[in-house]
Amino acid sequence: MTGFSDIEQRLQERERQNRYRRRRVIESPQGRTLQIDGRQVLNFCSNDYLGLANDARVRAAFKQGIDDWGAGSGAAHLVCGHSKPHHELEDAMAEFTGRPRCLLFSSGYAANLGVINGLLSVGDHVFEDRLNHASLLDGGWISRAGFQWFEHSDVDSLSMRLESCANMEGRKLIVSDGTFSMDGDLCRLEEIVRLGRQHGAWVMIDDAHGFGVHGIDGRGIVEPDRYGIDDVQILIGTLGKAFGTHGAFVAGSEELIETLIQKARTYIFSTALPPSIAVATLTSLEILRGEEWRRDRLRNHVQRFRHGAEQIGLTVVPSDSPIQPVLVGAEQAALSISAELEELGILVTPIRPPTVPDGTSRLRITLTAGHTEQDVDHLLSALDACAATVQAIA
Numbered sequence: 001m002t003g004f005s006d007i008e009q010r011l012q013e014r015e016r017q018n019r020y021r022r023r024r025v026i027e028s029p030q031g032r033t034l035q036i037d038g039r040q041v042l043n044f045c046s047n048d049y050l051g052l053a054n055d056a057r058v059r060a061a062f063k064q065g066i067d068d069w070g071a072g073s074g075a076a077h078l079v080c081g082h083s084k085p086h087h088e089l090e091d092a093m094a095e096f097t098g099r100p101r102c103l104l105f106s107s108g109y110a111a112n113l114g115v116i117n118g119l120l121s122v123g124d125h126v127f128e129d130r131l132n133h134a135s136l137l138d139g140g141w142i143s144r145a146g147f148q149w150f151e152h153s154d155v156d157s158l159s160m161r162l163e164s165c166a167n168m169e170g171r172k173l174i175v176s177d178g179t180f181s182m183d184g185d186l187c188r189l190e191e192i193v194r195l196g197r198q199h200g201a202w203v204m205i206d207d208a209h210g211f212g213v214h215g216i217d218g219r220g221i222v223e224p225d226r227y228g229i230d231d232v233q234i235l236i237g238t239l240g241k242a243f244g245t246h247g248a249f250v251a252g253s254e255e256l257i258e259t260l261i262q263k264a265r266t267y268i269f270s271t272a273l274p275p276s277i278a279v280a281t282l283t284s285l286e287i288l289r290g291e292e293w294r295r296d297r298l299r300n301h302v303q304r305f306r307h308g309a310e311q312i313g314l315t316v317v318p319s320d321s322p323i324q325p326v327l328v329g330a331e332q333a334a335l336s337i338s339a340e341l342e343e344l345g346i347l348v349t350p351i352r353p354p355t356v357p358d359g360t361s362r363l364r365i366t367l368t369a370g371h372t373e374q375d376v377d378h379l380l381s382a383l384d385a386c387a388a389t390v391q392a393i394a
């Protein structure tokens with residue numbers, strides 16, 4: 001068979017392998033519960049860690065933003081789409097991250113592609129953690145720089161890769177998630193920064209899951225007092241997670257941001273976010289930094305969950321973040337348990353290959369400040385009820 005003639009067969013194959021993905025239609029706003037097929041379920045899969053996606057104040061700001069600035073931005077930033085709210089949000093994010101400048105992108109995916117591809121080309125070198133987010137890996141590949149993996153959070157592996165390019169010309173960029181999206185663990189920032197210095201490489205940290213959750217006032221794992229722009233030259237954050245809105249930002253030096261404005265194709269050739277999103281995000285930023293009780297509550301839920309999970313004998317991986325994966329191993333086990341949980345009114349996403357390596361399928365549980373302690377207990381007793389399934393399959 002040639003061309004596209006096997007497209008249907010490929011789909012069937014995928015279905016047989018249990019790898020066929022389907023979307024659910026959500027019939028309610030984001031929150032601790034979601035409505036699906038007319039039924040309320042407890043939501044343990046969203047990245048809305050602080051419960052801001054449907055916050056009344058963020059919603060009101062969004063509406064005001066639409067009244068003041070209309071529905072769309074009309075053009076790319078370099079044409080006539082760069083409005084005052086975009087500019088104000090960039091300034092606010094620069095101040096928040098303790099960096100000279102910030103640049104908004106329409107998504108985290110676009111930011112990562114644009115930044116890496118804008119800075120690197122043939123003859124340069126990119127070093128990526130094996131478990132980096134797909135957008136970071138894709139950015140590395142399309143840049144046409146020499147691409148090197150290092151083993152997950154393995155400093156020796158990274159050091160070896162850097163050594164292997166020690167005498168080569170070209171730019172060197174080390175790229176890592178700050179808080180890893182599937183495991184919830186943090187990168188070894190201190191060592192990465194040290195190796196960056198030692199090898200004259202720049203360091204790019206994507207802390208999509210760390211902002212709002214970790215650090216003083218939710219500044220994430222790249223603490224500005226500890227890591228300046230000579231340590232972590234490129235800092236990425238996304239707005240669709242703890243900020244509860246949409247989009248992403250890159251923070252760094254004046255020269256970095258000006259270079260990206262000239263060279264990042266996903267920035268130059270893409271319509272600016274609606275200004276109303278920037279207005280809404282200015283409000284969510286204020287809430288995110290100001291309302292420490294949301295982080296306290298989140299930390300409390302994380303401890304409660306981990307303690308409870310241990311008691312019922314689940315395999316939780318080391319993670320202090322709201323991402324709490326429960327390892328089940330076999331793909332089929334992850335699917336069955338997740339289906340069983342849904343019967344019990346609990347929504348948890350099964351994560352399986354190719355998103356994670358074979359044999360490490362898991363339930364990716366995310367906790368949020370919107371949950372109550374009772375919600376966490378309810379999740380634990382449902383997991384306990386499913387434990388038989390886990391053991392039967394394991």
Ligand SMILES: *Cc1c(COP(=O)(O)O)cnc(C)c1O
Pocket residue numbers: 106107108109110112133135177181206207208209238239240247248
């Ligand atoms: C979610 C995520 C992205 C993508 O951000 P979007 O705004 O959803 O496109 C990028 N990097 C990491 C680490 C993420 O978790």
